[in-house]
Amino acid sequence: MLSITLIGYGKMGRMIQNMAEEHGCRVISVIDPGQPGCAETLAETELGEVCLDFSHPDGVMDNIRQVIAAGKHLVVGTTGWNKYLPEVEALVEKHKTGLLYGANFSIGMNIFSRVVRYATELCDKFPDYDVCGWEIHHNQKADSPSGTAIQLAKTIIGASGVKETPVYEKMDHRIAPDELHFASVRGGKVPGTHNILFDCETDSLELTHRARSRACFASGALQAAQWISLRKGIYTFTEMMEDLLC
Ligand SMILES: NC(=O)c1ccc[n+]([C@@H]2O[C@H](COP(=O)([O-])OP(=O)(O)OC[C@H]3O[C@@H](n4cnc5c(N)ncnc54)[C@H](OP(=O)(O)O)[C@@H]3O)[C@@H](O)[C@H]2O)c1
Structure with missing residues (x-):
């Protein structure tokens, strides 16, 4: 032992x-x-x-x-x-x-981040798709954004030819094409949920990792x-x- x-x-x-x-x-x-x-x-x-x-x-x-x-x-x-x-x-x-x-x-989050990287590479080939993210954690969490959100933002920026700058605060201006908005919400007992959205005029892909406990x-x-x-x-x-x- x-x-x-x-x-x-x-x-x-x-x-x-x-x-x-x-x-x-x-x-x-x-x-x-x-x-x-x-x-x-x-x-x-x-x-x-x-x-x-x-x-x-x-x-x-x-x-x-x-x-x-x-x-x-x-x-x-x-x-x-x-x-x-x-x-x-x-x-x-x-x-x-x-x-x-x-x-x-979480091993599931590790797999999720690989899927996010691959999805970013694919969507990057089609300029219509834009990407953003958000996370929610319980109301006792001390820091924001979550460390996982920062890692996911780095993964997306590394795989994207367009996104260069993560923005974690609220948007007080129209988002620039090279900015990646990643928002944080705090409340309830949620152990940790991270969402990535790839969105364009015609359809939307949403990837979610949800920790159950x-x-x-x-x-x-x-x-x-x-x-x-x-x-x-x-x-x-x-x-x-x-x-x-x-
Ligand atoms: N890497 C991961 O997979 C993962 C997963 C979950 C959480 N986390 C992170 O792990 C940390 C703890 O999470 P948690 O949910 O267990 O939080 P928690 O329930 O608030 O527990 C943290 C405990 O550490 C105590 N503490 C504070 N400062 C300390 C110090 N200097 N030395 C020893 N103990 C101290 C706290 O006491 P007081 O209440 O008196 O301050 C509290 O009892 C957070 O940063 C969270 O984001 C990481």
Whole structure:
């Protein structure tokens, strides 16, 4: 069994704990300053072979720095820290450890993003089609747009010969042809839904990925913990999927 530490004991941390054993993992410690029975800091507890961070964008960088400095492997599911990626890459290299991160650990979303890329390439051959996207998440989500929306926008821009600039805020001007509008909605209990629309005068194609529960993310995170435990360096969840698919 792989020993793991959970950082953040909210909706995802609890789901991962419930599913750990069926994925060959044993939770040896849990860190969450706000939850009874959990350690308050990383310094005061024993860390497992792999730490999984599903905490909060405000605290995730401190957690990442401490886990890497301790020489432990790390899976980061928390979103909202991508601007620090160059620093994290340098730390992983310096401490010779392994880190895997991703905005969406659902295997279905990974397949979805491949379908979106292919659909963009096809529609791009027909100038009548325009593309846009939107996502909806529960009313407790801390960040917006979702990390997955940012990734999907990058995928579309990479596959399109027309779209160059993502716009996540509301449109206060007529959209320019090279702008890709990707909107966010927050409300209710929705675990995460992402829509991509390819639209022209005569018809409309709509692709939707709908997470049914957080179990799909937890299962992917635990598979990621097993995968990164055997590697050094920094990887995305997409790179893990590519490795598993070949
Ligand atoms: N990659 C993926 O597939 C995926 C899937 C789902 C969610 N996520 C991301 O994962 C993160 C957590 O999601 P969630 O739904 O589990 O949120 P959640 O239910 O709010 O749980 C987060 C928990 O972490 C605690 N926390 C805050 N700062 C912390 C810190 N510095 N160290 C340790 N714990 C800390 C929070 O305490 P307080 O409530 O006291 O702040 C809360 O108990 C979010 O960024 C979300 O976007 C990623």
